[in-house]
């Protein structure tokens with residue numbers, strides 16, 4: 001049965017919809033079941049079963065967090081403390097979490113994931129990707145993918161995260177690109193590779209990306225995180241949906257990522273490789289901030305993601321990431337908000353209708369507030385998205401809807 005909710009008197013509505021310039025004042029939205037049914041001026045809004053007066057506050061799409069690692073056990077507080085005392089981050093720390101994750105029960109992993117998803121929802125996140133990569137045996141990677149698929153919108157296979165302790169690199173690469181991929185493939189939509197010294201070099205990364213393509217899965221790359229390397233160029237060459245981290249880029253990398261968008265017209269056409277920046281990770285590892293502004297000015301499509309994981313970025317706060325991207329990376333507020341919503345949706349292939357969730361069910365588009373899109377919205381206790389950076393660290397998200405249902409509902413409609 002159709003049930004219509006009208007959210008009216010929205011002071012500033014961020015739509016990410018070119019049809020109305022991406023932003024409306026004194027706006028209203030009608031949500032019908034799980035979708036946006038109507039967007040326009042409050043004084044022209046149609047009747048609805050239920051009304052919510054936003055009182056001049058801002059409404060924007062829920063965050064689309066396109067890069068997290070939420071299937072793990074344990075934490076790495078000691079490693080973080082050492083880093084804050086001057087140690088450098090090294091990929092080897094991943095194996096500490098691999099050991100803890102293998103030792104955990106299914107229930108422990110699922111409980112921890114649910115805790116992290118709930119935290120993310122409270123901060124306004126309505127779409128989540130997460131990766132395997134702390135199991136690194138066939139059984140542990142399949143287990144991670146299955147558990148993740150019950151709670152997030154997209155699952156990525158990251159068997160090529162690091163060579164597990166005690167394993168021969170050549171044998172492990174054969175496993176990751178062969179039997180492990182075959183076993184995990186039914187549960188995931190993409191394959192990722194950590195292309196970095198200490199993890200997978202160019203030749204190994206090529207094999208991972210080629211095996212993903214042969215299996216009909218999307219490609220993603222962790223690239224240029226700890227130093228300059230081939231990750232960004234490989235991502236573009238293999239048609240990856242995104243290349244993530246990007247602290248160390250030269251002019252050729254920036255140009256290649258930007259050029260990958262030359263045949264995309266904003267909706268249809270072949271999408272290029274999204275440049276995903278991870279501001280919280282750059283801060284937590286004390287690495288150079290990714291050159292988000294330079295990438296944007298060159299014409300790249302940007303995403304901002306949390307990279308929530310116990311090693312390099314133990315936060316799911318997209319609001320914090322957006323504020324950091326504005327205050328430290330030089331993005332405008334509008335660019336940062338767009339990157340954390342529409343950018344993430346493009347990186348996940350979810351900006352158009354019909355993408356499939358981990359259960360294989362077709363879903364409406366996310367990342368924009370436009371008729372037909374999934375009704376994923378957040379209400380800020382602020383008159384505009386500018387306050388996300390103007391008042392950094394404040395918990396401004398006060399209500400969140402996912403597919404038309406309240407995920408976070410601190411106010412009843414009569415309080416607002």
Ligand SMILES: N=CN[C@@H](CCC(=O)O)C(=O)O
Pocket residue numbers: 069091093094097194222225281307309310311312313
């Ligand atoms: N760089 C590779 N993977 C994670 C870190 C994982 C860890 O240290 O546990 C990242 O994105 O930063």
Ligand SMILES: [Zn+2]
Pocket residue numbers: 067068069222307
């Ligand atoms: Zn990551």
